[in-house]
Amino acid sequence: MPETSPPAIELRSIDKSFGAVRANRDVSLQVARGSITGIIGENGAGKSTLMSILYGLYEADSGEIYVDGRRVRIRSPRDAIASGIGMVHQHFMLIDTFTVLENVVLGAEAGPVLRPSLAAARRELDRLGRDYGLRVDPDAIVGTLPVSEQQRVEILKVLYRGARILILDEPSAVLTPQETEQLFRILQALRARGATVILITHKLREIMAVTDMVHVMRHGQVVAERRTAETSSAELAELMVGRKVRLALDKTAPQAGTPVLRARSIGLRDSRGVRLLDGIDLDLRAGEIVGIAGVSGNGQSELLEVLAGIRAPSDGSLAIGERVIDAAHPADPAEMRALGLAHVPEDRHRYAMVAPFAANETAILGYHNEAPFSGTCLLHHRAMVGHCAELMDGYDVRPRQPALRSSSFSGGNQQKLILAREIATRPRILLVGQPTRGVDIGAIEFIHRQLVAARDAGCAILVVSVELDEVMALADRILVMFGGRIVGEVAGDAADERTLGLMMANVWKPGET
Amino acid sequence: MSRQPLPPWVDIGLIPIVNVLLAFVVVGLIVLAVGVNPFTAVRIMVTGAVGYPEAIGYTLYYTTNFIFTGLAVALAFHAGLFNIGGEGQAYIGGLGVGLVLLAFDSSLPALPLMALAVLAAAVFGAAWAAVPAWLQAWRGSHIVITTIMFNFIAAAVMVYLMVNVLIAPGSMSPESREIAASGHLPFVHELLAMAGITMGQSPLNLSIVWAALCCVFVWVFLWHTPWGFELRTMGHNPSAAIYAGVDIRRMTVLAMCLSGALAGFVGVNEIMGVHHRLILNFTAGYGFAGIAVALMGRNHPVGIVLASLLFGMLQQGGAELSFEIPAITREMVVVIQGLIILFCGALANLTKPAFERLFAVLRTRSTRAQASAAEA
Numbered sequence: 044m045p046e047t048s049p050p051a052i053e054l055r056s057i058d059k060s061f062g063a064v065r066a067n068r069d070v071s072l073q074v075a076r077g078s079i080t081g082i083i084g085e086n087g088a089g090k091s092t093l094m095s096i097l098y099g100l101y102e103a104d105s106g107e108i109y110v111d112g113r114r115v116r117i118r119s120p121r122d123a124i125a126s127g128i129g130m131v132h133q134h135f136m137l138i139d140t141f142t143v144l145e146n147v148v149l150g151a152e153a154g155p156v157l158r159p160s161l162a163a164a165r166r167e168l169d170r171l172g173r174d175y176g177l178r179v180d181p182d183a184i185v186g187t188l189p190v191s192e193q194q195r196v197e198i199l200k201v202l203y204r205g206a207r208i209l210i211l212d213e214p215s216a217v218l219t220p221q222e223t224e225q226l227f228r229i230l231q232a233l234r235a236r237g238a239t240v241i242l243i244t245h246k247l248r249e250i251m252a253v254t255d256m257v258h259v260m261r262h263g264q265v266v267a268e269r270r271t272a273e274t275s276s277a278e279l280a281e282l283m284v285g286r287k288v289r290l291a292l293d294k295t296a297p298q299a300g301t302p303v304l305r306a307r308s309i310g311l312r313d314s315r316g317v318r319l320l321d322g323i324d325l326d327l328r329a330g331e332i333v334g335i336a337g338v339s340g341n342g343q344s345e346l347l348e349v350l351a352g353i354r355a356p357s358d359g360s361l362a363i364g365e366r367v368i369d370a371a372h373p374a375d376p377a378e379m380r381a382l383g384l385a386h387v388p389e390d391r392h393r394y395a396m397v398a399p400f401a402a403n404e405t406a407i408l409g410y411h412n413e414a415p416f417s418g419t420c421l422l423h424h425r426a427m428v429g430h431c432a433e434l435m436d437g438y439d440v441r442p443r444q445p446a447l448r449s450s451s452f453s454g455g456n457q458q459k460l461i462l463a464r465e466i467a468t469r470p471r472i473l474l475v476g477q478p479t480r481g482v483d484i485g486a487i488e489f490i491h492r493q494l495v496a497a498r499d500a501g502c503a504i505l506v507v508s509v510e511l512d513e514v515m516a517l518a519d520r521i522l523v524m525f526g527g528r529i530v531g532e533v534a535g536d537a538a539d540e541r542t543l544g545l546m547m548a549n550v551w552k553p554g555e556t
Numbered sequence: 557m558s559r560q561p562l563p564p565w566v567d568i569g570l571i572p573i574v575n576v577l578l579a580f581v582v583v584g585l586i587v588l589a590v591g592v593n594p595f596t597a598v599r600i601m602v603t604g605a606v607g608y609p610e611a612i613g614y615t616l617y618y619t620t621n622f623i624f625t626g627l628a629v630a631l632a633f634h635a636g637l638f639n640i641g642g643e644g645q646a647y648i649g650g651l652g653v654g655l656v657l658l659a660f661d662s663s664l665p666a667l668p669l670m671a672l673a674v675l676a677a678a679v680f681g682a683a684w685a686a687v688p689a690w691l692q693a694w695r696g697s698h699i700v701i702t703t704i705m706f707n708f709i710a711a712a713v714m715v716y717l718m719v720n721v722l723i724a725p726g727s728m729s730p731e732s733r734e735i736a737a738s739g740h741l742p743f744v745h746e747l748l749a750m751a752g753i754t755m756g757q758s759p760l761n762l763s764i765v766w767a768a769l770c771c772v773f774v775w776v777f778l779w780h781t782p783w784g785f786e787l788r789t790m791g792h793n794p795s796a797a798i799y800a801g802v803d804i805r806r807m808t809v810l811a812m813c814l815s816g817a818l819a820g821f822v823g824v825n826e827i828m829g830v831h832h833r834l835i836l837n838f839t840a841g842y843g844f845a846g847i848a849v850a851l852m853g854r855n856h857p858v859g860i861v862l863a864s865l866l867f868g869m870l871q872q873g874g875a876e877l878s879f880e881i882p883a884i885t886r887e888m889v890v891v892i893q894g895l896i897i898l899f900c901g902a903l904a905n906l907t908k909p910a911f912e913r914l915f916a917v918l919r920t921r922s923t924r925a926q927a928s929a930a931e932a
Contacts, residue, residue, distance in 0.1 A: 060919075353798055377801025386799070394799040397792045408789065409800040417782045424780070 049112030051076040051208050051239040052097070052128075057106035059092055066092040067103070068263045074208075074256075076111075079230055079240040081250040081271070084260030085283055085455075085483030090243050093260070094210050098130045099123040110208070129206025131197045133213045139186030143179050143196050144168065147203050164203065171202050175232045190340065191222040198229065208239045215249060216480075219338045220511065220544040227253045245484065247276040259283055284485050292488075294495045297519040300329035303363065303503045304350070304384075304472050310358030311345050311527075319345045320527045323359070327472055327503040332494065334518025334535065335507040338547050342527035343507045344389055347476050350505070351386040352379035353394075363472070380409060382472075385465035387458075389476030389507065395461045398450035402440075403431035405449040406464050434463035439489065454481035462490060466497050473497060473504045479513060491517060511540055525549040562908075562915055572852070572900060574907055576866075579899035583892050590883050597877060597884065604876025605869035611876070613744065613758025619861075619868030620760075620825050621646075623767040625846025626864055627774050628819035630855035634778055635811035636791035641688060641703025642819040643843025644710030645681040649820020651714065652680030653827045654722070654732060654834035661736035669739055673828050674766070674821070681820020682813035684710060689812030693805035699812070707843070718836050732834035741829040761829035763821070770818060771857040777814075787811050819843060848897045863900075870896060 052074040059067040067089045074080045084090045095101045097108065099117040108115055110126045117123050123130070137146050144161055147168060153160040165181055172178040179188070179195050188196070194214060201209055211230075215223040230240050230253060242254060250257050251271060259267040259282040267282045304327040311320035320342050327333055337343050348354045350361065355373035363382045368374045376386070388394035396405045407416045407427055415426040431445035438459040440452070449457065458479070465473065478494065479487040494517060498504050508514050514521055515538050523531040523546040531546045562571075584594035605615050625642045632639035639645075656676040660669055688702035718730035725733075744760040778784040790797040790807050797804060826838040849867055853859030874889035899906070 351799075375801055375803070376799055380801060388799060393793070393795045395796065397789050397796050399792055400788075404785065407785075408796065411782045411785050411800065420782075421776075421780050422782055422785060 048076060049109070050074055051078075051111060052241070053109040053112075054093070054097070055107040055109070057093065057096060057108075058104045059089075059096060059101060060104055065263050067096070070106070070260075070263070070265055072258050072265050072268065074239060074241060076239055077234055077237045078255045079234050079242060079253055081242045081244065081254035081257040082260060083244060083247070083250055083257060083279060083283060085245070085485060088260040088283070088483070089263040090260045091212070092263075094130070094212065094241070094243055097123065098128060098210060124204050124206065127205060127207040128210065129201030129204060129208070130210040131194070131201055131212065131214060133216060135193050135197055137185050137193055137196060140184065142182050142184055143188075143199075144181040146185055146196055147181075147200050151204055167203055168199060171199055174236060175202070175229060177202075177229060190217045190338070191219075191225065194218070194226070195229070207237070208241070209233065210241045210243070212243045213245070214242070215244065215246065216509065217339055219547050220540060221548060222338075223249070247279050250279065251276055261285055280484060284483075292491050292495065292516045295499070297331045297498065299331040299519070300501065302326040302328050305362045306350070306359065307362075308359040309346075309349060309356045309361065311349055311354065312357045318527055320349065320356075323529055325505075325522070325529070327505055329471070329501050329503050330498055331519050332498050332504040332506055332517050332535075334514035334521045335505065335524055336511060336514045336521055336543055336547060337509070337524035339509045341524045341547075343524055344476070345527070346524070347386070347389060347474055347505075347507055350474055351384070351388070352376040376409065377412075380468075383470050384472040384474065385468055385470035387461055387465050387473070387475045387478065389480070391454075391457055391461055391480075396449045396457060398448070400449050401446050402435075402449055402452065402460060403427045403445040406431040406434055406445070406460060408464070410464070410468065431460075434460060434467060437467075438463040438493070455483050455486040458482050459486060459490065462493060466493060469500075470502060473502050474507075475504065476507045477510075478506060478508060478517075479510070487513075511543055514538075515540070515543070523547055562911060566911060566915065571907055571911060575899045575903070576896070578907070579896040582899070583895050586888075586891065586895070587884065590888065592881055592883050597881065600880050601873035601877050602869075603873075604880070605873035608756070610756035610758050611872060613755065613760040614875075615865070615868040615872040616744075616764055617758060617760040617825070617830070617868075618871040619864045620764045620767045621822050621842040622845060622849045622864035622867045623771065623860060624821040624825070625819050625842045626849030626853055626860040627770055627846075627857065628815045628817075628843075629846045629850035630853065630857075630860060631774055631778070631787075631818060632811055632815040633850060633855050634791045635787045635807065636794065637689075637692075637808065637811055637815070638700050639685065639703055639812065639815045639819075640700055640847065641685060641706045641816070641843070642846045643839050643841070644703070644707035645684045645816040645819035646822035646839045646843045647707075647710045647714055648684040649677040649681035649816075650823025650827045650838055651717070651834070652676035652820065653823040654735075657735045657739040657828060658722070658732060658834070661739040664738070666738040670741060670828065673739065674824055677820040677823045678817035679820075681816040681818070681823070683816070685812040685816025685819070686809055689809040693808040714836060718834065722834055724833075730836055734833045735828075739828060740832055741824070743829075759830040761825065763825035763829045766821065766824065770821065771861060774818070775857045783810070819846070845897075848900075852897075852900045866896075866900070 050073040055071050057067050057070040070093055082090045092101065096103045097117065099119045099122050102118055108117055110128070115126050117126065138149065141149070144164055148160050148164045153163065168181050177195050177199055179192055179199065185193060185196060214226060218226060233240055244250060254271045257269050257271050257274065257279065258265050259279060261283060306323055306325040309320055309323040310318065312318055323346060335343050345354070349356050352374045353376055355370055357370055360367050360369040363384065366374070366382060392398065397408065407430065411417060416423055416430065428445045432443065434440065435443045435445065440456045440460050452460065475494065478490050482490065494504060506514065506517050515535065518535045521533045521535055521538050521543065522529050523543060525547060526549065530549055533543065580598065587594040587597045604611055606612055625646060628642050628645065629639055653673045653676055656673045657669065660672065664672065684706060688699050688706055691697040691702050692699040722732045723730055741761045741763060745755040745757055748755045778788060786797065786802045786807055789800055790802055790804060794804060822839060822842055827834060831838060845867060849860055849863045853863035870893045874893055877884050878886045878889045
């Protein structure tokens, strides 16, 4: 009776407002049992809010939720789990120093004595591993596992709690293309066993590759519902943004000039002596974008930190003009700025902004000692607000309110403000980490064009991104990092995804095919 | 669970008032338990705190100390530093005041002498805070632990100095000689008398003006100078501060020095304003109360002034209460003060979730009403 069975999830007229913002408006959608359903939309389209309502992190202002045809009230994740709904978060909720088994059992122990729970969990993990192809060593320490296996542990955790409906929030953000393929095979195995998967993503390619149905959200509403087999990336992109989108970036050939930053055999060791960077040679030339590809955690972040002056290199040296920076002569970020280096950090929440600060305060972070924002001893609020308003105009930051808290802006708007702040100083060198992380398609296009414009104005740009598409679209030269080293270099126009993917996993050696 | 922020008037107006009322309900039950009519007790407390000019003078004198230590805790807190050492910094600040006055009261005229004493309070308080700050910034010792330890060291140092070094010759109690009149900060009742207004004697002195100036200074410094910008950046997000080029170590020391200097001004009020000699234990717990004051005042100068007024009233009203009603001992008054601090400070968020739910419901109703009005 598959025809008559009720949908695994049905949402009816979900409404949710945050103050004046209506994050979800009259959202109704059905997710068929045993399907993989994609939900796509730009940042701020309301897909995360919707899933948070389904998982009990928020409560809807109005509307109804049905699970397997029965109306349920979900007020907390506990209720969601009881209804068979599980969520695999984008940021893993794992304890690094515990084993896989301990992490899975955590919070779902059967009693005050741990041993029987662990034994039962071990049997259950074994069964799940066989059924779904989710094999992970139960006694491995989670912190030592690669990211893709940690994600499997997250999925196992959810399955162990009896979830039949899995929500995955941007699951491929931390994976190589090959690992993403593996994840998709796991999702397909789950579907084959009757589980229902909801995949939240902004990557059209993944929607096309793995889903059965796709719901497109825009401005808090579901604007379209398509069978994946009957749609195309171009149509979905247009639906998401509400207008035609250019997925490819027009850019002319680079006019690369002289090197403005030279790094020679840069090495970095942490306090325990573990090598994070090893023998990095790098030249950044004026008018050229260099892209760094790699699975996150292979030294890209550390390289950016060293180049930006946040950490001093342990070995090697860095030359900008006459200034040579090495372990004995470190430069702090303030001095780097004075040398004409601007930095858009990978993790904007950690480095680039102060969440409770007003936007106009975040807009001068790092430049707060400079005229016209700062006089002899007082900050000039009018100049700060005026400057912020200018940046917001130039980069279409919404809402255009310099007094609003930085954390009240959506991720894309925060990123645009930070990019605006850094590019506005007309730097000679611009370091950009994850230029479009958590940014919607419309803004991605805009940010890419700004970076190319800065390049054409003679800026030397280094882009670090885990999005291969992005590196390939932007970079004139691509360097691949693995294990803290640069393992390969490819010209931007000669790059293809498969080769880069293999280089990122360090299984490809130059000269082989 | 992220919820909508409450409107400011609820957050900083209504909720504290509800908390104070809740505290008084619990206090009332306890007072009832020792056999006293709680309404009588409240009446005596309020009259004792603000009922007549001398009472007001005493209340404001206590308020002055709470402002200094509250500002000290708040400023450090904005830098992400929990300064528990206000007590010791106030003590050593007072030592600085006393040393300057004892050394120069016969040689310097009043104005430069007092200015020098105020400076000494700041320098001594700052120096006492600088050591834990330095230890945290360069050696990683946690500032909470070290500042607590420094309170004990300060107390021991003061006992040693008062008993062995600074004690007035021939005196039996550990007090210094009295400071000459040029080193006495004028009392407010004296100044009012000059203006032709009579007010009963109280320890309230010009320090309160200095406290008000300090409030303005802290406000300007934190929100209108690049250093304050850096300090707040460090407090909210140390990584962002590093990114912005702030020297975290130097900023830690600067923030703690300013905090210690503010705490040190308690010594100005006590030594130069009231006692006119160095004595033991003049800090009387103001440094610790400063933590509650800052917490209650939301680390903002305006809030700190309001919280300090409440604490001053409790101090003075409580003293009056134990004097008037023998059944309520001095210790009972401390219990009452503790309860009020508990409700207003430590449990400040006790009633917040209830208000958030209430306002979420109200808001939904009004949006729905607007929506239906728009449809109609």
